Amino acid sequence: MPYNQAQVKADSNADHGKKFFSIEEANNSLGYVRRIVDDITIVYTKIVEMRRRLEELGESQFSLSPDSEYEKLMDRLGLLVDELHSMGAELKDFEKGLVDFPSRHKDREVLLCWKQGEDKVEHWHEVDTGYAGRQSIADLK
Template identity: 35%
Template sequence: MPAQAPTKKFFSLEEAVALLPFVRATFAEAHKAMLPLRDEVILYKRLQQSREEEALDYDDPDLVAINQILEEKISAYEDLFRLWIGKLTDKGIQVKQFEKGLIDFPYRSADTGEEYLLCWHLKDDGLFYFHGPNEGFAGRKPITLLPE
């Protein structure tokens, strides 16, 4: 029997608002955990570039060591990234731009059956905007216009 696609979760406005403390805390913890590692990746990329310019060949022991450390740091960062994204997506939340804290909660109008996305940004104090599935952040509208 073929695997079934996961059922898309839809949120009521109340459910989405109730999840905001969890979402905000998740982003805070994730950024705190990931920032030092991201900075190390940037540092090692700069070291790699600098060493590549100085090295006569790619077998240079210092360059090989830097490349190995860089690969390990990138792998660890990607693992952390997947872990934190999973904490949100496991609840049905759509992560649009993780670094900026931009997410959407899928919503379906009970009146029309149309789908919308309740849009939240880390800088938002609450859930104030929504947009259509193909409109994106630039197409945000005030939540007061959301069809019930």
């Protein structure tokens, strides 16, 4: 993987200063989130393809100059992920376009879950279960 997904976690995981979304707020943010995630998946796909070609040529990413196209794409990807995080959303998967929105339900943190291509936020999961633990939003009510 050309970009370490651990690097894209929000700077602060402490509750202080962390944004928590209502279902309505998460859905209202999707217009903006979609544009960012669309750009992320385009840039990520280019990075994966470029890395594959470089590896075929025997080039190491470490031998690339800082102003190489690969490095520019990596920088762009980082900026896009930062933009998503600055609004409080968390990118979970580059390829699936998977985004979590921290939320609260009955005094505990849960994650509202949206995947690129979905019309609205219709799923959630516990903080420790991830995508595999997705449940219907109706279960929160």
